[in-house]
Amino acid sequence: MTELVAYLHGRHEWQVENIPGERLTMLNYAFAKLNGVAIADNVPNIDRIPAIKAAYPELKINISIGGWAAEDFSDAVATAANRERLAANIVKFVQDYQFDGVDLDWEYPGVDLSGIKATPQDAQNFEAFLQELRRQLDAVSKAYIISAAVGADQELLAAMAVNGEYGYAAYLDYVNVMSYDLRGSWTEYTGHQANLFSYSSIDGALSADQAVQDLLQHGVTAEKIVVGAAAYSRDWVGSDEPSLPNALHRHAQSVGSQTTPYLDLKPLIADQPEHYFWDETAQAPYYFDGQTFRSFDDPRSLRAKADYVKHQNLGGLMLWELSLDPTADLIKAAHDQLNQS
Structure with a gap:
């Protein structure tokens, strides 16, 4: 079965009735945080999970651990004792809150970004931890899901390799590729942030397809790979080269650190269709x-990604994040295309 996955951020405004559970196959609820080798007990609105389950009993719901505050991961998996305790705590958390599995969002093993601790041993330790977590979850029930969110950039993917191999994938049901934020405040020029394919030799090689091919070439089976999409834009403001005919690869006064949720993009594009390309x-x-240059996903690009998933026989398509598209236009487009014969 091809999965249609969405993340739901507990800290954002959301209502059960706005969750398109009849179209989704899986929901990753974000985020639980680590406190040493324990799971912090302050997950926002986790008490509302039973209401989602009651409304959509067939929907698989996983707890997503980590996010952009994953600084405890490196230490939490650094020793065998820590790995065993962390796995046990995750198993208990999943059971206590009746989740169907766990999604691990460590950004990023082996890569020190924004002060988040990383060591050269992270990849090996993460793989060993996944093996332990798989063992402990399977001892309870083989139905539990383990997925991991991974960066699309080749440097981020390579940093997770052990002896050149992506052995961690053996213990995962799904590898959720964060094929968004491909360009942003860390890039000098305007560019696509969630492009399916490469588009130029000038800072345009990075794409969802490039990440997928990298994973396949390193032995990750196609049915485990889930392609990511974004329900928001990356915005560059104040182009200093207004005479250029192409909006891509421009300098801007404010690089792509600003974001706009799809719920605000939709009326903007409807009112100004001449600025949509x-x-x-x-x-x-x-x-x-x-x-102003804005890069985003929309129903058309979701349909393109859904077609790609089908043609490549991949595991599925996932969206970050539901509350940014409360009318579920993006999920509807993906669902309809995935299920089109």
């Missing part, structure tokens, strides 16, 4: 009004 090569949309 489609990049056929990248299979990605963008907005450009001469000063």
Whole structure:
């Protein structure tokens, strides 16, 4: 079965009735945080999970651990004793809150970003931890799901390898590729942040397809790979090269650190259709009004990604994040395309 997965951020505003559970197959509830080798007990709105389960009893719901505050992961998996205790605590947490599994969002093993601790041993320790977690969960029930969110950049993927192999995938049901935020405040020029395909030799090689091919070449089976999509834009403001005919690869006064949720993009594009463009090569949309450049996913790009998932026989498609698209336009587009014969 092809999975249609969405993340739901507990700290964002959301209502059960806005969750498109009849279209989703899996929901990753974000985020639980680590406190040493324990799971912090302050997951926002976790008490509302039973209401989602009651409304959509067939929907698989996993707890997502980590996110952009994953600084405890490196120490938590550094020793065999820590790995065993952390796995046991996750198993208990999953059972206590009746989750169907766990999604691990460590950003990023072996790569020190924004002060989050990383060591050269992270990849080996993470793989050993996944093996232990798989063992402990399977001892309770083989039905439990383990997934991991991984970066799409080749440097991030390579940092997770042990002796050049992506052995961690053997213990996962799904590898959720964060094929968004491909470009942003850390890049010098405007560019696509969630493009399906590479689009130029100038800072345009990174794409969802590139990440998928990297995983396949390293032995990750296709049915485990889940392609990511974004329910928000990355925005570059104040182009200093207004005469260029192409909005891509421009300098801007404010690089892509600003974001706009899809719920705000939708009326903007409807009101200003002349500023909406489609990049056929990248299979990605963008907005450009001469000063502001916005890169995002929309129903058209979700349909393209869904077709790609089907043609590549991949595990599925996932979206970050539901509350940014409360009318579920993106999920509807993906669902309809995935289920089109």
